[in-house]
Amino acid sequence: MARPETLKQAVQPSPLHALIAQTQLSPSHLPNLHALALQVQHNLQFQHSWTALRVHTHSPLTNEPLPRPLLAGLPPKRLYVHPDEQIALLKTAERTRKARKRAGDSSDALEIKAAPEREWILPTRLSEKWTLRRLSDVFAGTSLVPPEAEESETVTDRPANPWRSTKRVVLATVSPDSTVVYYIVQDGVVKPRQN
Template identity: 45%
Template sequence: MAAPDHLAALTKVVLNNLEYQHDWTSVQEHTQATLPRPLIYGLPPKRLYVHPDEQIDIIKAEKECGESIPQEPEVEWVLPLHLSEKWSPAQFAAVFDAIEAVPPGENQEVSSEADDAGTQWKLWRGPKRGKRVLLATVQDDSTVTYYWIFDGLVKPRQN
């Protein structure tokens, strides 16, 4: 299924922005019949999002072990939109219904040790994480602004 020309151009702008301005790797376009438009997925150079409950678990684990826990980046979904588009909650819901929490090809196994108090934070990674998409809003001058959108409610992060 080929995307209409304006969607293909929009997707190309975001792909280039992620790769050449933000140093993402393994950036791919993702199309499927149940999606209203192509999505993008790729690996950012650093971790972009930590769930608030995971943040608490990581702080507890770091206190227990006395050392910092590295935060490896995770593959993320990206939804390209133009600033002039008007999307309804139903359209965003259709995107979330069509995707898995972790993009294809990402092999993030959760260790069976995650039941230990010191590794509880691992439960927030991989397929057990909530569905989220990085909304890439493109303006007429090709400026791209990114916002997180989530499937359902997520409590605010601690700063």
């Protein structure tokens, strides 16, 4: 029995399914890897309010294909503050607070201003096995800061953060139940944050 066109489908495809179905998957990588990137992109965009998300299939440095499609995007607020930068930010905030107080402002709050920075995201599945070599290959293809997305409407000529001197990617691990966890992986021995 043919289904009348006017009826709605019994089961609507999920938004994620629709996104993957709509997107033109890149021919340079396996479809499952590209779909994985789209899944993480969807999660970041709608659950963590990231903006300017974009899938990179080729390295901005060498233009070679990346080991797998990577994402780049802008978080709503700063994702990572290096402890040394944190100290500098606190000092600046303290100075401005004192200056405000002298000017007769009643508010005594310490305002720390750390503008969000674009981040690389490496989508992975929990069932995968990784090696140091593969991780190193991923870092070889990434730049220090992801290139600005073309469609980005945010201000682009912000001076590069002088504290950002090591490469980092956000490791996004997707579990079979579609939970996504995010870990920051830095290239090199970088001291931990003082949470």
